[in-house]
Amino acid sequence: MKKAEIEFTVNGKKRTLFVKTNELLINVLRNDLNLTGTKYACGIGECGACTVLLEGRPVLSCLTLAVDVNGKNITTIEGISKDGFDPVQKSFLKNAAVQCGFCTPGMILMAKSLLKENPNPTEDEIRDYLRGNICRCTGYTQIIKAVKECANNHNQDK
């Protein structure tokens, strides 16, 4: 398999890599860039654990070819806050929306994306937006609560 040169921005940093043309983004992030916060849990786009933001929109890195992100912007869980914690991260810690933590990066990135699209989502809108992300520990309630609290805080800020 031939390798192709790709240049993309990950968490604000320009990276140039040679990748196989069939290589998946998840493997490049985890193995080549050691960004292991992006999790493998199904490999077929069923669970959402490998979610990353591509140009600010959520994509499943297990179904995305690395060559497809050439020239684009990727944000992983490691890149959502430069110093300290982002409000969504804080809210997840405060509301115990994290148990084993394996689904958490995907959940947080989905929540970030939702709040960007819709700064004040209803509970049903949150549930609908996160329904592709599987969590086996929490039963989702505290995750939904954590996201909702961010929405409310956001409103208070205005």
Add this chain to the structure above:
Amino acid sequence: MENKQFIAISKRFDIKNVGKVTGKEIYASDVNIPGMMHAVVLRSPYPHAEIKSIDLTEAEKTGAICISRDDVPDLIYNERIVSIPDKTYKDRTVLPKDKVRHTGEAVAAVAADTEETAFKALEKIKVEYKKLPAVFDIDEAMKPDTSQLYSYVYLGDKKIDIENNIACVRNISVSDIDKGFEEADVIVEETFNVQRIYHMQLETKSTVCVPEADGGITIWTTTQGIHNVRILLGEIFNIPLHKINVKRITLGGSFGSSIQMNSITPICVALALKAKSPVKLVMPREDDIYDHASYPLRTKIKIGAKKDGTLTAGHCKVWVEIGAHNIQAYPYLGCIAGWFASLYKWINIKYEGKAVYTNKTPTCARRGYGSPQINFPVENAMDILAEKLGMDPIELRLKNYVGKGDEFWGQGPTIKSIIRSCGVEEMLVEGSKLIGWDKRIPPSEKTGDIRRGIGVARGFHTSGTGGPNPGEVIDYSGATVKINEDGSVDVVTALMDHGGGTWDVAAKVAAEVLKVPFDKVGIYNGVDTRTTVFDVNTHATRGVYCGCGAVKLAAEKVKKILLNYAATLFKDLPENLELVCNEELGQAVVYPKGLPEKYKTVGEIAKTAQIKSWGTIAYTSSLRQKNCPPCFITYFTEVEVNTKTGQIKIPRVIMMGDSGTIMNPELWKGQIIGAFSQGIGLGYIEEIPYDTNTGKLKCNGFITDFKVLTTTEMPKIDDIKVLPAHTYEPTGPFGAKGIGEAALSAVASSFGNAVYNAVGIRFYDLPITPEKMLKALKEKEEKKDKKE
């Protein structure tokens, strides 16, 4: 009940594992070692076949490192060593030596520089099989002329013959069952089936192994207990334990699936030893589904009661289809007997349990260890009995539950203790008020396409497996607590945290004893089997009660050392000193009683001890708890059945839990709600059926066709109420018991009872899928038409 002001316990703090929200938390699958090879496993395409030959030649020509049966030790072992050796059945080797017994069983493995080259090499391995007839059903398996999985296995060191695929049997009797049924005015007798399901822990099982220069190995692996992995690897590979180091690492969900050493762990070790190179093996999800499943259970239950509702007898016959290996069926059968015996006062008990091999994925522990499986028959039978007696189901339960002062079987018949704290009555009474039990109407009075119903069920789990006398299960924990030179505290323990907050509780317990602010207590990974003392495993809901009990003991000893040093400084006696938390200083302080202004901070004392070379203020404990208090739960579930589609929604649920002192209020709730989601999955949609022609899972290993609940199926935030009973467990650390497994025990049962209350149909086989619901509704209509 002890009433005191805690500084950390019961308080709400942000969870300690902050790495989980930043992507920095390292799980076994995230461990990357420079120069490591990647491993993949060749798995059997057949459910039962003799391995005629394995040819690795072509695969090895690619430069890959390959192993098969000749490259692994001959030792026959059981991957779960929680039970004592004499009660441990052993039937497996690292890779099968003679035949494969289930589809997906590992046959050979390959390590190469990349996963891709490893897969390419794997394709070149030639295995010649001779297919054998396979069995998938317990009745078929027990027939004398059926294909046998094993002719013999080992029980401890004793070779025992296996006949009719019966892996083990457990029969228990209390008093006189015949007399019990003679005394009964009403008898209920039914058969129930609870299906096997897949744990679906988010992290697939993974191992990284580094061979060391001295012939030893270092391991990172998904496990609930690092010491048992070390001991077992030592036995299998004949490496002295001081040369094996298993690192404690965060677990991406387990729910019982990693109570044993995982099947891939020794495979990874064998590859690394042969390659003389670090090797990483991460299971693809498709392999993981073929690696483990929960135990199913068929229960024939017969219970009897007098007209006034007093129970007189309980008889259970259970069959468990264990799949291709006996990982822990014997203790499982014992535990089911215990869960049965400890739910209600049957007075006269007969229990007959059989575990049967089949050519399916091996089953192992899953949250509750058989409790949800036996709870469903019992709690359904209790509702049937109440109806027959014309009695309210809550009244019947209140009359007969096993509670304070009664004997509790915490781990089958060999581990029992007396119940000292019990919130059953409070939960049944208060819960029924909250749900509006008095407004509940029988199904016969319900009309329309959408029908609602309310069901109750209660359950429990043990907190650990300790008893006044040691039984068949090994149970002790240990911890090192150390005050650092600035007054902060390190807690070092092998205790694992499934995500329920066990490590947070350990930190809280140390904070509470030493009066140190919670944020000054550290409990970090980076510890391992070399730096910690033995902790059996985080199973049996023992993390808080046993594991944190050991932390408390260590912290108390540390407090003594601290006060002795302080006494030297104050030129006073330790008993004349006071240790308190000074929140303004963010430190624990010591002062002579009555003279708070004369305080010295714990940091100053520790620093003085260092400068004056008195020594480190530290202690290492090892503790066996002598009780196994039950943590009780009671759930009231409301369902809404759509009789046109068969779909069921959950508009409302009240969940009450009795954990004694609640250590982490938010995570405690999270455990209960998470278990509710798993329990509704069990009750409503989850199953992993086999295609018996091919011996493969119908989902083919893909979770596309194994659905678990998502955000949209859960009740809304305000429609879920989780409330604690007000109890205090005198034998627990600061009055605490467990919650994790108890939380799942009665979910499917309350769901089933609610479905009955909605549509008047009793379901005996889980899950109650929309298809099954529609079929049952149709049959009910037809019966009604015939009558008319």
